[in-house]
Amino acid sequence: MTSNREAISELLERGVPFNINDHVRVRLTMTGKLLHRRQHDQLRREFLSLPKYEPPAVDFEGYSRWQLWHLMQCFGAAISLGSEPPFEMEILFEVDPPPPLRQA
Helix, strand or coil: CCCHHHHHHHHHHHCCCCCCCCEEEECECHHHHHHHHHHHHHHHHHCCCCCCCCCCCCCCCCCEEEEHHHHHHHHHHHCCCCCCCCECCCCEECCCCCCCCCCC
């Protein structure tokens, strides 16, 4: 019989399926916050009907929630070796829990 811990370990060794439409949570750095604001301001100059800037909502630990594709779209060009990152290096992936183990 396989324990839950063994099942999770096996799943992590294989890799966890993750769709770019799924959500991640990151802590924006000051660089990321300023970049996000500048992107909105630039878009607002082109589309005057856009609402006033609202920074991303954060939870009690300082994480903001993004679909992975949107995070890449907003900050991908700002990520390079040696640059100040737009968010802290730890990314929390929101994944579904593994399926329950079958009883033998």
